[in-house]
Amino acid sequence: MTTSFPPGFRWGVATSAFQIEGATTADGRGPSIWDTFAGVPGAVAGGDTGEPAADHYHRWRDDLALLRELGVDSYRFSVSWPRVQPDGRRFERRGLGFYRRLAEALREQGIEPFLTLYHWDLPQALEDSGGWRSRDTAHRFAEYASLVHEELGDVVDHWTTLNEPYPCAVAGYGEGRHAPGAREGHGALAAAHHLLLGHGLAVQAMRGQATPQHQFGIVLNQSPVVPVSDSAADAAAAARQDTLLRRQFTDPLFGGRYAPGLAAMFSGVSDFSFRLDGDLETIGAPLDYLGVNYYYRLHVADAPHREPDPAQRTVADIGVDTSRLPDVPRTGMGWPVEPEGLTEALVGLHNRYPGLPPMYVTENGCVYADRSDFADYERITFLNEHIEAARAAAAAGVDLRGYFCWSLLDNFEWAHGYKHRFGLVHVDYATQARTPRASFRWYRDFVAAQRG
Ligand code: FCB
Numbered sequence: 220m221t222t223s224f225p226p227g228f229r230w231g232v233a234t235s236a237f238q239i240e241g242a243t244t245a246d247g248r249g250p251s252i253w254d255t256f257a258g259v260p261g262a263v264a265g266g267d268t269g270e271p272a273a274d275h276y277h278r279w280r281d282d283l284a285l286l287r288e289l290g291v292d293s294y295r296f297s298v299s300w301p302r303v304q305p306d307g308r309r310f311e312r313r314g315l316g317f318y319r320r321l322a323e324a325l326r327e328q329g330i331e332p333f334l335t336l337y338h339w340d341l342p343q344a345l346e347d348s349g350g351w352r353s354r355d356t357a358h359r360f361a362e363y364a365s366l367v368h369e370e371l372g373d374v375v376d377h378w379t380t381l382n383e384p385y386p387c388a389v390a391g392y393g394e395g396r397h398a399p400g401a402r403e404g405h406g407a408l409a410a411a412h413h414l415l416l417g418h419g420l421a422v423q424a425m426r427g428q429a430t431p432q433h434q435f436g437i438v439l440n441q442s443p444v445v446p447v448s449d450s451a452a453d454a455a456a457a458a459r460q461d462t463l464l465r466r467q468f469t470d471p472l473f474g475g476r477y478a479p480g481l482a483a484m485f486s487g488v489s490d491f492s493f494r495l496d497g498d499l500e501t502i503g504a505p506l507d508y509l510g511v512n513y514y515y516r517l518h519v520a521d522a523p524h525r526e527p528d529p530a531q532r533t534v535a536d537i538g539v540d541t542s543r544l545p546d547v548p549r550t551g552m553g554w555p556v557e558p559e560g561l562t563e564a565l566v567g568l569h570n571r572y573p574g575l576p577p578m579y580v581t582e583n584g585c586v587y588a589d590r591s592d593f594a595d596y597e598r599i600t601f602l603n604e605h606i607e608a609a610r611a612a613a614a615a616g617v618d619l620r621g622y623f624c625w626s627l628l629d630n631f632e633w634a635h636g637y638k639h640r641f642g643l644v645h646v647d648y649a650t651q652a653r654t655p656r657a658s659f660r661w662y663r664d665f666v667a668a669q670r671g
Pocket of ligand 1: 235238382383440512582625632633641
């Protein structure tokens, strides 16, 4: 295999707070929208909740030992906002203390902490006053970011504002598949805008108090969108999907404009009155990196809107059908395995936005059914092929700085609950025993080989 990555290329793994920590009431933590949502009958498969997850809040030292054994040089994790501000405002020092201990210990082991401020767990109190539909939430987020940055700026250099604003806005406020479970049009578009604004305000606040080594970025999920035929209708459907999923975010962040076509797509749904003068400048302030999460490509056909009256339409109702998958192998999530989509995502961004900051692959991974001996050869093949696809993007001129595998541990996979397992390490949720899979040893050896 040809695997020459640039010098200093980072190899890591990623997790997120709500998905692994458990301990949802420890040390003054307040409820998040995911605690509330998981309590709604039928919202999460199996009635699963944020308890016990991988009980990482109590077992983080064991998990740090796993990171050491894995030999990664970087670890991407997220801070739980409702641990640090249980009601979205009041500072809870005990909650923050957890992340200080973690970041310090990572550093002592020579592992670089990549901290994400928001991986979907909004304090419920802020949802009660409008959530991301409300402009005030963007300001609350900037305040929270500035607080965490001030407290941990001495031990963390890599600061990611948001993880994947697309599902937050569309699955959360449009489709109702994710917390807070809303099905809206205007509200979901407002949520997307306020997430971006919150990002921009947070970067502004943190830059104002940063030291020179601090780096600021955002993480976006990037599924290249492919029309299922060469018909004009399918091409137009693919363009709508791309606008909703990607350009709604990347154009304001890196192109200095709102995505052309977005307002026309939602005419009658929203008047976009949430866009205020100056917002674009705040959102588009320069970043030090862009994190790309890649799992699959989206294959799109034209289809009728489900709701004929635009005023009643949700943001997810854009007249597309995404169920026509290509004839390729699928993962246990049912996602098509298409490693070339990762090359395409990275090269596509690079070509579309001159002046794009350096990129990292901040998530990539898969689910397959376990064998009794945890010999997950499919996962090894998947990772191997995707790392190769990342290498191809770097070879094509993309400034790619690192790759993070999702995930270190099995965890709470949002609306799917605990059924789907993304970990390099198997977690027995009853005993909390950790068992490294074969892919863990493969990644360990692979990373060691890269160092030569
Ligand atoms: C991404 C999320 C991450 C995880 C993976 C499978 O969209 O960022 O938390 O659930 O999907």
